[in-house]
Amino acid sequence: MGNASRLAIWQYITAIILIAVLTGHLIERFPPVTHQSYEQSLSPSTFYSRLKGAWGIGLLLLAYVALFHGLNGIRGMLYEWLPGRRREKVWDALFWILFIIFASIATYTVIALPAPTLPK
Amino acid sequence: MSKEEKGGLNGVVKTFRNLPGFWRASLNPWLIRVRNHPERLAFVLHRVTGAIILFYLLLHILVTDVPAYHHSWSSWQSLMASFNNPANHIGEFIVAGCVFYHGLNGIRLLLTEFFGVCIGKPERPKPPYIPPTAKSCQRKLLYAVFILAAIFWVLSGLIIFGVWG
Amino acid sequence: MALSDLKAATKVPPKEVTIRIRRYSPTTGKTWWQEYKIKPHRGMTVLDALLEIKAKIDHTIVMRYSCRMGVCGSCGMIINGMPRLACQTQIAEVATENNPVITLEPLYNFPVLRDLLTDFTNFFEKHRSVKPYLLRNDEAEREEPYDQYIMSPEEYLDIYEYSLCISCGLCYAACPVAAADPEYLGPQALAYAARYVLDVRDEKPEIRLKIVDTEHGCHRCHYAGSCSMVCPKIVDPAQAIQRLRHILYKWKLGMWRKKTARTASAPKVWKPRKPLPPEVKPVRPDIDYEAIEKEPVTIEVDGIKITLRHLIPTKADKMFGEERKRAEAQSS
Ligand code: HEM
Numbered sequence A: 001m002g003n004a005s006r007l008a009i010w011q012y013i014t015a016i017i018l019i020a021v022l023t024g025h026l027i028e029r030f031p032p033v034t035h036q037s038y039e040q041s042l043s044p045s046t047f048y049s050r051l052k053g054a055w056g057i058g059l060l061l062l063a064y065v066a067l068f069h070g071l072n073g074i075r076g077m078l079y080e081w082l083p084g085r086r087r088e089k090v091w092d093a094l095f096w097i098l099f100i101i102f103a104s105i106a107t108y109t110v111i112a113l114p115a116p117t118l119p120k
Numbered sequence B: 001m002s003k004e005e006k007g008g009l010n011g012v013v014k015t016f017r018n019l020p021g022f023w024r025a026s027l028n029p030w031l032i033r034v035r036n037h038p039e040r041l042a043f044v045l046h047r048v049t050g051a052i053i054l055f056y057l058l059l060h061i062l063v064t065d066v067p068a069y070h071h072s073w074s075s076w077q078s079l080m081a082s083f084n085n086p087a088n089h090i091g092e093f094i095v096a097g098c099v100f101y102h103g104l105n106g107i108r109l110l111l112t113e114f115f116g117v118c119i120g121k122p123e124r125p126k127p128p129y130i131p132p133t134a135k136s137c138q139r140k141l142l143y144a145v146f147i148l149a150a151i152f153w154v155l156s157g158l159i160i161f162g163v164w165g
Numbered sequence C: 001m002a003l004s005d006l007k008a009a010t011k012v013p014p015k016e017v018t019i020r021i022r023r024y025s026p027t028t029g030k031t032w033w034q035e036y037k038i039k040p041h042r043g044m045t046v047l048d049a050l051l052e053i054k055a056k057i058d059h060t061i062v063m064r065y066s067c068r069m070g071v072c073g074s075c076g077m078i079i080n081g082m083p084r085l086a087c088q089t090q091i092a093e094v095a096t097e098n099n100p101v102i103t104l105e106p107l108y109n110f111p112v113l114r115d116l117l118t119d120f121t122n123f124f125e126k127h128r129s130v131k132p133y134l135l136r137n138d139e140a141e142r143e144e145p146y147d148q149y150i151m152s153p154e155e156y157l158d159i160y161e162y163s164l165c166i167s168c169g170l171c172y173a174a175c176p177v178a179a180a181d182p183e184y185l186g187p188q189a190l191a192y193a194a195r196y197v198l199d200v201r202d203e204k205p206e207i208r209l210k211i212v213d214t215e216h217g218c219h220r221c222h223y224a225g226s227c228s229m230v231c232p233k234i235v236d237p238a239q240a241i242q243r244l245r246h247i248l249y250k251w252k253l254g255m256w257r258k259k260t261a262r263t264a265s266a267p268k269v270w271k272p273r274k275p276l277p278p279e280v281k282p283v284r285p286d287i288d289y290e291a292i293e294k295e296p297v298t299i300e301v302d303g304i305k306i307t308l309r310h311l312i313p314t315k316a317d318k319m320f321g322e323e324r325k326r327a328e329a330q331s332s
């Protein structure tokens, strides 16, 4: 009894981080700021420089934080929809498994991204 | 729907579980017919948008991994080319709307649920008996959220469908 | 805002209303809709209508009620899709000449025993689970108090609203989380927890904070606010829960300490009373009122005679605590 607030507090802390990082991420595709068209902002060179630069750390943070926040939100909904002592253990396990899998994919993306060789 | 209910009367009387259930409660904002009650709608939208964004985020992480996974950019470019169609733009437009609403309403929820502000002050009930929650500034914030999210959504639509920028 | 239409009682209800009731029979396990037509009078409430149906048309419908004036909290039901107290809902408020149909359903989120009667066992179990009473460090003193707890009017107003709850369960029926999760503590129990956590006279808020800090406690609330919108006593559980949650997070992060009330002792020695102004002359000089006052009063109940000591306070009545016990032991 009395420990559910740990994850709940993280739900709000991640939300606070998300406000900053997600706004930054959305601005990346806002033409008046980037001076690129919406489609252009996805070209390999832009994409590479974005992920490999200093902002890459921010994007990785965004991935971790959004994953935690979103999956924890779904976990809460599952607690409401299908409660029960044994099932709740399954939801907790599912939450951590999905979080670790997708967080590692995101990490791998940032580390192993090859330099673009094709012309723009 | 009929189900034995544990409780003091278990086994004595057959009871009828009168639960609207998870889906109706989280998808139907008019499950309880109360006038002038936008918070319930806000709650349903926050849930639905949160789930949609999470679904998008998982796909987004997988798609972004494509060039790293294949160690080449050709697959990425063909993928991006295949995404450049109206159906996909409509999907992007929906996700964009979800993000704006969820993010803005999330700020309101942070203020009310986490920081405990904007929820009104307790008071002595007096006519016309409106609860402080319905009079407090979270209501105004909520209308602001609706309006701002709509504006951002229209702007994002202009960008996504190539009208602007 | 169940009481939003304050002028409802002055309105003229439609000439005839149809009352549709969702009925349930525990013996067959079937639910069905049944319709009754009644002619309402001005000022008639839904509960009056039900009682009229019960008296004149169909005596088999079952509902719960007691006070008929919004005090006991027994007559909650879903009236036209909104949880309301039947005794506080005017027919004229929910039925119009164009749409003279009133649908009545048993409260959502409660097990239905029969017709409109719902089982509150779990609801009260949850209420009990948050320890809805003052917790003091000195338990002996709590059980037999001889001091008073100091509470300022502001501190009182801080919890007054929450203490008005009549446990009618309307908030629980409106809550979208309770609609899915039968283990959720619910707005009523959580508001009660908040009411005691915020009460300066309570000294052990940690106990209650731990009780609500579970996966089916206060974290399941998503501030949909429906509880506050239907509460007939304007308890505002939504606000109470958010305040409780804010305190819980602060406490978990080590940033909250409760301000508790000190006690104020009653004066040990009573000052002599100021003499009262001289009494007016007795109405009938032939009667000795003082003698009557001293006469023992004898009441007969079921053939047993009970004699009451006359009610002039003795010395022991003016003392408190240990002193009083000693004085009583001496006199007996
Ligand atoms: C600016 C960014 C965001 C903010 C400020 C924010 C804020 C919040 C807050 C405060 C909650 C808690 C609601 C409650 O308990 O009542 C929440 C829930 C949730 N969020 Fe976010 N969020 C943001 C972005 C995201 C993203 C990117 C995702 C998806 C990956 C997401 C998915 C969810 C989900 C699924 C829930 C659970 C909803 C529920 O249980 O009703 N959020 N969000």
Ligand code: SF4
Pocket: C073, C164, C165, C166, C167, C168, C169, C170, C171, C172, C187, C188, C191, C227, C230, C231, C232, C233, C234, C235, C236, C237
């Ligand atoms: S909080 Fe209001 S609606 Fe809920 S049980 Fe108490 S009086 Fe009824």
Ligand code: SF4
Pocket: C174, C175, C176, C177, C178, C186, C187, C220, C221, C222, C223, C224, C225, C226, C227, C228, C237, C238, C241
């Ligand atoms: S504010 Fe919380 S307790 Fe009240 S109806 Fe909404 S979810 Fe339920």
Ligand code: FES
Pocket: C064, C065, C066, C067, C068, C069, C070, C071, C072, C073, C074, C075, C076, C085, C086, C087, C088
């Ligand atoms: S009968 Fe007591 S509240 Fe309605």
